Amino acid sequence: MLGKIAWRNVWRRRGRSIVIICSVAIGLWAGLFVTSFYFGFAEERIRSAIEMEISHVQLHHPEFKKERDVRFTIPRTGELLKWLSTNPYVQHVSGRLTGRGMIASASGNSGIQINGVTPRDEDTLTKLASKLVEGKYFPGTRNNEILIGKKLSQKLKVKVGSKLVLTMQDKAGSIASGAFKVVGVFATKNTPYDEMNVFAARNDLAIMLGDSLAITEIALLLNSQDSVDAFVRIAKARYPALLVEGWRTVAPEMDLVISVIDQMMYIFMGIVLLAMAFGIVNTMLMAVLERTREIGMLIALGMRRSRVFAMIVLETFFLMLAGTPIGMVLAWATILYFGNHGIDISAFQETLRSFGYSDVIYPKLGLYQYGQVLILVALTAFISALLPARKALKLEPAEAIRK
Amino acid sequence: METVIDSHNISKVYEETAIPVHAVSEIHLHLERGEFTALVGPSGSGKTTLLNLIGGLDRPTTGYVEIGGVNITKLKDNQLIDFRLNNIGFIFQSYNLIPVLTASENIEFIMLLQGRSKSERETRVHELLRQVGIEDKHDVRPAQLSGGQQQRVAVARALASKPRFMLADEPTANLDSVAAGNLLDIMAKLNREENMTFIFSTHDARVIDRARRVITLQDGRVISDERYAQK
Numbered sequence: 001m002l003g004k005i006a007w008r009n010v011w012r013r014r015g016r017s018i019v020i021i022c023s024v025a026i027g028l029w030a031g032l033f034v035t036s037f038y039f040g041f042a043e044e045r046i047r048s049a050i051e052m053e054i055s056h057v058q059l060h061h062p063e064f065k066k067e068r069d070v071r072f073t074i075p076r077t078g079e080l081l082k083w084l085s086t087n088p089y090v091q092h093v094s095g096r097l098t099g100r101g102m103i104a105s106a107s108g109n110s111g112i113q114i115n116g117v118t119p120r121d122e123d124t125l126t127k128l129a130s131k132l133v134e135g136k137y138f139p140g141t142r143n144n145e146i147l148i149g150k151k152l153s154q155k156l157k158v159k160v161g162s163k164l165v166l167t168m169q170d171k172a173g174s175i176a177s178g179a180f181k182v183v184g185v186f187a188t189k190n191t192p193y194d195e196m197n198v199f200a201a202r203n204d205l206a207i208m209l210g211d212s213l214a215i216t217e218i219a220l221l222l223n224s225q226d227s228v229d230a231f232v233r234i235a236k237a238r239y240p241a242l243l244v245e246g247w248r249t250v251a252p253e254m255d256l257v258i259s260v261i262d263q264m265m266y267i268f269m270g271i272v273l274l275a276m277a278f279g280i281v282n283t284m285l286m287a288v289l290e291r292t293r294e295i296g297m298l299i300a301l302g303m304r305r306s307r308v309f310a311m312i313v314l315e316t317f318f319l320m321l322a323g324t325p326i327g328m329v330l331a332w333a334t335i336l337y338f339g340n341h342g343i344d345i346s347a348f349q350e351t352l353r354s355f356g357y358s359d360v361i362y363p364k365l366g367l368y369q370y371g372q373v374l375i376l377v378a379l380t381a382f383i384s385a386l387l388p389a390r391k392a393l394k395l396e397p398a399e400a401i402r403k
Numbered sequence: 404m405e406t407v408i409d410s411h412n413i414s415k416v417y418e419e420t421a422i423p424v425h426a427v428s429e430i431h432l433h434l435e436r437g438e439f440t441a442l443v444g445p446s447g448s449g450k451t452t453l454l455n456l457i458g459g460l461d462r463p464t465t466g467y468v469e470i471g472g473v474n475i476t477k478l479k480d481n482q483l484i485d486f487r488l489n490n491i492g493f494i495f496q497s498y499n500l501i502p503v504l505t506a507s508e509n510i511e512f513i514m515l516l517q518g519r520s521k522s523e524r525e526t527r528v529h530e531l532l533r534q535v536g537i538e539d540k541h542d543v544r545p546a547q548l549s550g551g552q553q554q555r556v557a558v559a560r561a562l563a564s565k566p567r568f569m570l571a572d573e574p575t576a577n578l579d580s581v582a583a584g585n586l587l588d589i590m591a592k593l594n595r596e597e598n599m600t601f602i603f604s605t606h607d608a609r610v611i612d613r614a615r616r617v618i619t620l621q622d623g624r625v626i627s628d629e630r631y632a633q634k
């Protein structure tokens with residue numbers, strides 16, 4: 001019956017309660033939507049980083065990553081590549097000969113990462129061909145073809161057909177260089193990546209470095225992102241001499257993106273809920289004040305103070321929770337809609353690209369986040385109830401009734 | 404004879420004001436079971452204060468109150484609340500009922516606080532509504548009841564807890580004379596048929612007429628205490 005009284009009390013001041021319910025609903029709606037937007041942002045960033053830069057799993061010689069030195073090649077690649085290409089977890093494989101190097105044009109030079117790839121394998125792995133904005137994807141009409149990022153092409157003032165000189169240290173530590181011709185220019189969603197990477201055929205690079213079998217990096221896409229841990233465990237056991245890393249280890253900053261967004265959600269929802277809390281505390285204090293006589297009468301009749309407290313807490317809960325499902329359903333529907341259709345933020349494209357973000361965001365929110373927000377709402381309701389409920393339980397019946 | 408209320412030399416002084424107010428001074432009050440007592444006196448004479456003291460709503464500055472042999476002045480807050488719930492039926496002047504509950508829910512509420520079973524509550528609510536003559540209004544909220552009907556629900560609710568005595572502070576003050584008369588009829592009948600003890604304050608001469616004992620207060624002291632034969 002306490003619940004019944006509390007619920008009906010919510011509706012005594014219909015207008016006032018509706019204002020609170022609407023503000024809770026709108027606040028949650030906005031809060032959840034903005035959060036989902038950021039999660040979509042992060043998701044998109046991770047997806048494109050996996051697709052283009054890090055793949056699901058990478059294999060290296062354990063020393064390779066320190067200097068990205070071509071001396072540290074992966075041993076016995078033939079057997080390894082065969083095992084990988086028949087492994088049920090693995091979908092695509094690309095073996096690369098990568099390393100630090102310099103690129104020079106007539107008008108400048110730049111330190112870069114040189115990726116020697118097998119064109120077909122690389123395209124199935126990273127869909128590199130689809131990123132081309134000019135030229136062709138390794139037409140194979142001549143030796144020493146090279147693809148460069150758009151940003152780099154601007155920096156070096158080169159275009160399709162231009163000649164470039166690549167310089168790297170070979171296995172023996174002496175300088176090797178070769179002339180390459182630009183056959184294509186690519187642009188990913190990540191400008192810094194485009195400035196830092198060039199792609200050449202692995203064979204051409206191997207010849208330049210004098211080691212025809214050299215592979216320094218193997219990148220894999222698995223059949224699912226969820227298999228990464230399982231696969232890494234198996235591969236590590238089989239090749240203990242290699243460094244086998246899942247994408248979280250390869251790019252720890254990706255995990256950071258997620259945890260930052262998670263914290264942002266708490267901060268953002270915290271602010272929204274704090275604003276609501278003020279409204280609710282105020283409303284409930286007014287309600288207690290208006291009902292001084294009535295509450296005094298209840299204590300006089302024999303209602304324990306703990307029950308009075310519970311009654312006010314319940315009423316606050318009902319007041320707040322009445323708006324919660326409305327806000328959540330609105331948010332869910334909006335997120336569902338934009339999650340499918342995407343939000344085009346190309347107006348801010350330039351800035352975002354320099355951080356590696358794409359221009360269509362698909363808002364996304366997991367059940368887990370809804371649950372967390374629900375807990376936050378309940379916590380807010382409880383905290384907001386404390387002051388009014390305390391006021392109510394401190395009432396002295398004799399005085400309250402005289403009022 | 405069974406003693407219901409025994410107040411031992413109780414006084415109440417309000418000290419919040421610049422000059423302390425002696426609202427009730429050195430009152431010995433002794434009420435037996437079955438008494439039908441009116442508390443009268445001019446405004447400010449201490450009627451409400453005295454009723455609050457013997458009803459356990461307030462604590463005396465000095466002296467103590469015994470109800471059915473229990474010294475309620477010594478009880479802790481929660482014990483006192485429970486004591487009121489189980490021993491005293493309250494009828495106030497106004498705002499008696501919980502506005503969001505129907506007549507029968509208001510009556511049931513007190514029994515719920517007492518932890519009585521659902522079947523007991525239901526039969527008793529029915530019987531009580533019949534006793535005060537408003538069965539047809541059982542499903543109506545207080546705002547839709549007349550003042551007299553509201554006070555009858557209040558009487559039924561006070562009875563619901565099976566109290567030792569009923570305490571009413573100006574129960575007819577907001578009623579017209581017909582409604583006041585009807586309420587007094589119900590109270591008198593309960594007194595006569597169930598030997599229920601009543602103590603109520605009033606200004607109304609017609610109500611005073613119905614009492615069998617009239618205690619008059621002035622400046623917080625009893626100035627007369629008279630018993631009348633059955634009327």
Ligand SMILES: Nc1ncnc2c1ncn2[C@@H]1O[C@H](COP(=O)(O)OP(=O)(O)OP(=O)(O)O)[C@@H](O)[C@H]1O
Pocket residue numbers: 399417418419420424425426444445446447448449450451452453
């Ligand atoms: N909380 C309080 N603080 C200070 N003085 C009080 C307080 N409550 C009552 N009084 C004073 O105590 C005295 C007795 O008041 P009380 O309400 O008991 O009188 P009453 O006989 O019930 O009057 P009425 O017929 O007007 O209801 C009055 O002088 C009143 O002003």
Ligand SMILES: [Mg+2]
Pocket residue numbers: 450451452572
């Ligand atoms: Mg009074």
